[in-house]
Amino acid sequence: MDRAWEQMANRRTDDEISAQEEEIYSQQCRKIARTMGLDSNGEDPLVQTIRLPSQKYPDHRFKIGYFYSSNNDSGINRILSDAIGIDLHSIFNPLAEEEDFRPDWTLARNICLKAIADFTTHIEQHPYGVVPLTFDPDISPIQAQITSKALALQKLVAMKEQRTDTQPNNFGGWAGDFFLTEPLEVLAIIPGTAGFLDRPDLPCFYIVFQHKHLDFYLQGLEIVLETIEYVLEQPDSDKYYLEWSN
Incomplete structure (x- = not known):
């Protein structure tokens, strides 16, 4: 359907249509969909x-069949990979060229069980998070303007006053975190270097802190296991696919 749309639109951008x-294009796409036995959205009914x-965990953001926000800095993939070297990619081994694929559900279950055990141990032994705070005056001139404790305090007060009820209360940007x-x-502030954009060795401080939300990720991992076991319990489990978004 997407390819048909591109051809009909002569590869013009949405702004030019x-x-x-x-x-007209939508009507033609719906017509094509009907001839292929698909619904009006191009999906197989x-x-x-x-x-x-x-x-x-019925109120958790993860669901049986849906894994929430996996790939950003605070997503489960980053957290698990940093902690135990196993993430959702390791569990399901998605095919790079396909969004929909059929995992080896039995193998995925075994890897997921190991991930749960390893992450449980990690939380018990190292319930910490680490945030690298880099500094580059060329990229962030706002940071270079803070030259005293008083100015830093003024910046904090200003950011609190600018915040609205619709904005997140914990946030980061060029002005700081x-x-x-x-x-x-905070448990430790450790100087070092970190890569950022095309700069491999920016000066930074690594902020080591007590992580209070690791249970969220462990519970999410348990729901991933619930998903796998849900599939394996079905008589036609070989027909269950995973839709993967990179």
Whole structure:
């Protein structure tokens, strides 16, 4: 369907397509979809999406069939990879060229069980997080303007006053990292270097803190296991695919 749209639109951008043209293309796409036995969105009506509340953690953002926010800095992939060297990629081994693929569900279960055990041990022994705070005046002139304790305090007060109820209370940017709702329980501030953009060795401080939310990721991992076991319990488990978004 996407390829048909590109061909009909002569590979023009959305901004160059009028509303009337867009409706014409949409109608033609729906017509193509009907001839292929698909619904108006180009989806197979016989394909069922599974997204169920966890039996163990029904209010968790992870669901049976849906893994929340996996790839960003605070996502489960980054947290697990840094902690135990296993992440969702390791568990499911997605095919790079395909969004929908059929994992080896039995193998995935075994790897997931190991990940749960390893991460549980990690939380017991090292319940910490690490944030690298880099400094580069060429990239961040705002940082270079803070030259005293008083100016740093003024910046904090200003950021608190600028914050609205719709903005996150813990946030970061060029002006700094701010923890206004849940201050970090800092255990160590360690000087070093870190890579950022095309700079491999920017000066930085590594902030080591007591991580209070690692259980969220452990519970998420347990829901991943619930998903796998849900599939394995089905009589037609060989027909279950995973939709992977990189």
